[in-house]
Amino acid sequence: MIGFIIRRVLAMIPVLFLVALITFFMMKQAKGGPFDQEKEVAPSTIALLNRKFGLDKPAWLNSAEFSNRLSTEGNPFLALRGLFDSQFGNYLINAVQGDLGPTYASKGTETVQDKIKETFPISLRLGMISLAFALLVGFPLGILGALRQNTIFDYFSLIISTIGFSVPTFVTGLLLLLVMSKVFDVAPIKDPSVWQGFSTSYIPPAIILGLGTMAYITRLTRSSVLEVKRQDYIRTARAKGLGDRVVILRHILRNSLIPVITILGPAVAGLVTGSFIIESVFRVPGIGSEFIGAIGSRDYSMIMGSTLFFSLLVALGNIMVDLSYGLIDPRIRNS
Amino acid sequence: MAEAPLLEVKNLQVQFKTADGVVNAVNNVSFSVNRGETLGIVGESGSGKSVTSLSIMRLIPSPPGKIAGGQILFDGDNLVDFSESEMRKIRGNRISMIFQDPMTSLNPVLRIGRQMTESLQLHMGMTPKQARNRAIDLLSMVGIPAPDKRLDDFPHQFSGGMRQRVMIAMGLACNPELLIADEPTTALDVTIQAQILELLNRLKNETGTAIIFITHDLGVVAGMTDRVIVMYAGRVVEQASTNELFHNPRMPYTIGLLDSIPRLDGIQTRLTPIPGLPPDLLEKTERCPFAPRCDFVQEQCWSETPSLRQVAPEHTAACLFEIDREQRQAMAAKKIAEEQAALDAALEDVLAHEQAS
Numbered sequence: 001m002i003g004f005i006i007r008r009v010l011a012m013i014p015v016l017f018l019v020a021l022i023t024f025f026m027m028k029q030a031k032g033g034p035f036d037q038e039k040e041v042a043p044s045t046i047a048l049l050n051r052k053f054g055l056d057k058p059a060w061l062n063s064a065e066f067s068n069r070l071s072t073e074g075n076p077f078l079a080l081r082g083l084f085d086s087q088f089g090n091y092l093i094n095a096v097q098g099d100l101g102p103t104y105a106s107k108g109t110e111t112v113q114d115k116i117k118e119t120f121p122i123s124l125r126l127g128m129i130s131l132a133f134a135l136l137v138g139f140p141l142g143i144l145g146a147l148r149q150n151t152i153f154d155y156f157s158l159i160i161s162t163i164g165f166s167v168p169t170f171v172t173g174l175l176l177l178l179v180m181s182k183v184f185d186v187a188p189i190k191d192p193s194v195w196q197g198f199s200t201s202y203i204p205p206a207i208i209l210g211l212g213t214m215a216y217i218t219r220l221t222r223s224s225v226l227e228v229k230r231q232d233y234i235r236t237a238r239a240k241g242l243g244d245r246v247v248i249l250r251h252i253l254r255n256s257l258i259p260v261i262t263i264l265g266p267a268v269a270g271l272v273t274g275s276f277i278i279e280s281v282f283r284v285p286g287i288g289s290e291f292i293g294a295i296g297s298r299d300y301s302m303i304m305g306s307t308l309f310f311s312l313l314v315a316l317g318n319i320m321v322d323l324s325y326g327l328i329d330p331r332i333r334n335s
Numbered sequence: 336m337a338e339a340p341l342l343e344v345k346n347l348q349v350q351f352k353t354a355d356g357v358v359n360a361v362n363n364v365s366f367s368v369n370r371g372e373t374l375g376i377v378g379e380s381g382s383g384k385s386v387t388s389l390s391i392m393r394l395i396p397s398p399p400g401k402i403a404g405g406q407i408l409f410d411g412d413n414l415v416d417f418s419e420s421e422m423r424k425i426r427g428n429r430i431s432m433i434f435q436d437p438m439t440s441l442n443p444v445l446r447i448g449r450q451m452t453e454s455l456q457l458h459m460g461m462t463p464k465q466a467r468n469r470a471i472d473l474l475s476m477v478g479i480p481a482p483d484k485r486l487d488d489f490p491h492q493f494s495g496g497m498r499q500r501v502m503i504a505m506g507l508a509c510n511p512e513l514l515i516a517d518e519p520t521t522a523l524d525v526t527i528q529a530q531i532l533e534l535l536n537r538l539k540n541e542t543g544t545a546i547i548f549i550t551h552d553l554g555v556v557a558g559m560t561d562r563v564i565v566m567y568a569g570r571v572v573e574q575a576s577t578n579e580l581f582h583n584p585r586m587p588y589t590i591g592l593l594d595s596i597p598r599l600d601g602i603q604t605r606l607t608p609i610p611g612l613p614p615d616l617l618e619k620t621e622r623c624p625f626a627p628r629c630d631f632v633q634e635q636c637w638s639e640t641p642s643l644r645q646v647a648p649e650h651t652a653a654c655l656f657e658i659d660r661e662q663r664q665a666m667a668a669k670k671i672a673e674e675q676a677a678l679d680a681a682l683e684d685v686l687a688h689e690q691a692s
Contacts, residue, residue: 230396232439239392239434240427240454240505243420250453254444329444330489 001326008322012315019311020095020304024088027303028059034104034298053104054090055300062086091304100308101301103294112305115290119274120309122195123286127272129202130210134267138214139260142221147248149226157218164215173208173281180204192285205282209275213267217260224256231255254328261324265317273310340367341410341545342391342513348404349386349395358616360386360400362569368513373539373546375560375577377553377592381613383569384549388515391547392432393422410512428458431506435518437498441490448486451505458509473504477534496527500534507538515547520555532559553596557581565589568614568624571643575650583659585652587629590663607667623655630666631658 035041035049050056058064062085069082084093094101100112138161145157180186194201228234229252237251274288287306294302325332349361361383368374376384389395391407393414407414409430414422426432434440442450451473452466461469467486474482477500490498499519506514516535520528532555539546548559556563556577563580565573565588573586584590591609611628623629626636635655643651 232434232436233442235394236434236440236502236505237442238394238426239432241423241425241457242427242453243423246453250445251442255442331443331491
């Protein structure tokens with residue numbers, strides 16, 4: 001078990017490295033830079049800013065610095081540091097030490113990790129509440145649909161999940177805002193301070209955010225329960241004279257959880273990393289809008305930082321899923 | 336046989352609604368099982384033997400399936416009229432069932448012990464501790480070594496034969512009066528089959544449980560059962576004691592089945608299979624269902640569904656004519672001779688041609 005976790009954590013290293021590599025490459029391919037403004041900025045200013053943030057160095061490998069150091073020090077191993085005195089190299093070396101760099105948008109007064117620390121807890125809380133909503137509604141709805149197949153309950157669950165799947169969040173979000181303010185006369189747009197700590201303000205955006213996941217869980221649970229329901233061992237359980245409740249709770253549910261758990265890892269990562277649309281509609285100061293904003297303003301370190309952070313979350317989510325497989329299915333535990 | 340039979344099935348009718356119409360999976364089936372007796376039900380796939388047994392347990396998937404008529408008298412009570420909750424008190428308790436495929440018939444995520452004790456706690460009101468002890472006894476009874484340790488294992492840690500032993504132990508947990516074994520050895524290796532059959536025979540003698548043994552394997556029937564019914568296309572077509580059926584089969588289908596088994600004593604060297612396929616149960620016409628495949632088919636077979644009639648003491652068969660095994664064998668021998676003669680004639684013809692040219 002411990003060995004398994006260590007192996008999986010070590011396997012994350014090459015994954016994160018590849019993510020950083022690809023992100024950096026794509027970012028560099030995009031035209032423009034972090035200091036471009038609507039009106040012309042003096043080239044000397046840009047040059048100074050670039051030097052301040054190390055953007056004047058080569059993007060990948062600094063061979064000039066390498067040969068420079070090699071000639072002064074003579075030791076090729078120490079000179080290697082010079083080879084990596086590049087934008088990418090310095091970024092990686094700092095990132096490993098927990099420093100994701102300054103945000104260019106703040107002109108270097110704020111670091112990326114500060115920004116994540118400030119906005120991620122809000123997105124995390126929002127994501128957890130929406131996950132709870134998706135599970136607490138989606139799972140029972142799917143079970144109900146499967147157990148009462150082709151009845152009014154099944155169609156009800158189908159309608160709810162189809163809506164959740166197909167109506168985009170900017171529509172459902174705005175509709176919810178409209179209903180809250182016009183019909184119930186509640187002000188849905190809150191003072192930014194309410195987002196610190198749990199509050200009821202989280203509920204409306206969490207419902208909208210969790211709608212898609214809820215719909216997916218509902219459909220997946222339904223088909224999974226239907227599949228398990230006609231297995232031979234369910235017939236065996238009925239042949240033992242067990243009642244419906246025991247057959248469902250003890251024999252059907254645990255077996256039908258397995259496919260649902262598979263999607264939970266990516267789903268959790270997707271929910272806690274925030275959504276630009278929902279954060280805009282409900283004015284939530286979360287990490288999703290920071291990320292989207294960073295792309296627009298070519299805020300290199302913010303793009304790199306949040307992409308790496310999201311990848312880390314997805315990887316961790318998948319490890320959690322693999323661990324919970326073992327809890328549910330003994331066949332996986334032993335292998 | 337003064338005692339009333341344990342189970343009496345009378346004119347059972349089971350239908351399945353499908354997209355193409357109503358399928359009569361079981362048609363007017365009647366038979367009985369006495370206490371402590373082993374009855375074999377033989378037939379090919381789709382002959383209605385499994386549906387019959389599931390009907391006794393009232394486990395027909397419904398919809399689309401439905402018991403459309405008849406009675407299932409178990410110890411005097413008609414199970415067809417029982418409510419679902421009354422039925423639950425019978426299942427696993429007084430009648431239990433073991434299924435064909437032990438690889439899929441056990442729940443993969445529950446320990447064997449849990450799966451065995453749940454019916455004990457439910458029907459016999461045992462505490463978890465008592466049930467566990469009883470489960471250990473049952474496992475050692477079916478020949479599983481170190482039963483107290485194996486109880487905490489999961490099904491995937493057992494081999495196929497061992498799983499079927501667990502299934503049998505589960506079936507016998509509450510000392511049922513009737514055990515329905517639906518092709519319990521079909522999915523197993525031949526050597527394991529023999530072990531499982533031996534085990535069932537031993538347990539039958541020890542516990543006195545009546546068994547309905549469903550199989551398509553006549554060899555298994557010969558070693559296991561007291562009486563046999565042969566099913567074809569949802570009907571009972573022959574019913575006799577095992578001995579009588581093997582020595583004096585009277586329905587052409589049974590005769591065909593027996594002629595399809597290789598013999599070890601070398602009397603017959605060539606197997607004569609039954610040509611064709613079983614009929615489509617959707618069509619409902621008045622004729623002998625076996626007529627299209629029968630070697631002895633006559634005009635009358637196409638217009639009348641034969642019902643079971645007495646052909647010997649304690650022996651009924653659903654054939655309009657007096658046909659026995661010698662006739663089919665003579666017929667087969669004649670056919671072989673004719674084929675040989677035709678072949679010879681053709682050869683001679685070829686030779687004659689060659690000589691002429």
